[in-house]
Amino acid sequence: MAETNSFYLGTGRRKTAVARVRLIEGSGKVSINNKSADEFFSHENFSRSALLPFATIEAKDKFDMEAKVHGGGDSGQAGALALGIARALLKFDGELRTPLKQAGHLTRDPRMKERKKSGQPGARKKFQFSKR
Numbered sequence: 001m002a003e004t005n006s007f008y009l010g011t012g013r014r015k016t017a018v019a020r021v022r023l024i025e026g027s028g029k030v031s032i033n034n035k036s037a038d039e040f041f042s043h044e045n046f047s048r049s050a051l052l053p054f055a056t057i058e059a060k061d062k063f064d065m066e067a068k069v070h071g072g073g074d075s076g077q078a079g080a081l082a083l084g085i086a087r088a089l090l091k092f093d094g095e096l097r098t099p100l101k102q103a104g105h106l107t108r109d110p111r112m113k114e115r116k117k118s119g120q121p122g123a124r125k126k127f128q129f130s131k132r
Helices: 044-050 052-057 074-092 094-102
Strands: 007-014 017-025 030-032 063-070
Touching: 007 074, 017 074, 044 052, 044 074, 052 074, 052 094, 063 074, 074 094
Parallel strands: 030 063
Antiparallel strands: 007 017, 017 063
């Protein structure tokens, strides 16, 4: 019979980015859209912030991670990935809730881009006013 590998799923969102994360108990291999974290993100700060939930619970080498990310830019994708990892870790072990919550990994950042208004060049900026 085939071995059944248990895996844990988590979904994270940030700005317009969405990340679907799958954690499998393993050796610490990270795959984001079939690339390594260093290949996927343009700067190491983004890959570090995306994998921060692993560092919080000191489990970097306990899980293999596969993620599919789309939408947004590097910053939004890193935030979405971090939330997805934290939610998947919660499904693995509910007792990890306290350290993850204290580190702020379980809170979805609600900030989105504000829409442009008519009669203005941007969301808040106004055209120059001329009195005469």
